[in-house]
Amino acid sequence: MEDTIESQRDVCCDVCDANTRVAGYGNQFGSLQALWGYGSAHDGERYRVHLCETCFFGALAYLRQERRIASLFDEEQVDKDIGFGLIARDDLFGES
Numbered sequence: 001m002e003d004t005i006e007s008q009r010d011v012c013c014d015v016c017d018a019n020t021r022v023a024g025y026g027n028q029f030g031s032l033q034a035l036w037g038y039g040s041a042h043d044g045e046r047y048r049v050h051l052c053e054t055c056f057f058g059a060l061a062y063l064r065q066e067r068r069i070a071s072l073f074d075e076e077q078v079d080k081d082i083g084f085g086l087i088a089r090d091d092l093f094g095e096s
Helices: 053-070
Strands: 030-035 046-051
Touching: 030 053, 046 053
Parallel strands: none
Antiparallel strands: 030 046
């Protein structure tokens, strides 16, 4: 059986280049990723962007704003922004 060695490399934010390591807690970052498949304009391309907490929530705010603009003149105005992208809260151990 092979011994598994866990690497503790630093992850830097791809936007602002800040180190995402939090003392005593390891790397704390979000990711934006895509794998484009057959038929897409970017077939076979793979993307992954690491984001620090500040840049992640800045990007999320930008996407929320784009969503608001896209539905600005919709007949039915529903607040879709509450919890936009949020899939769990108080999930400190990733159990959800």
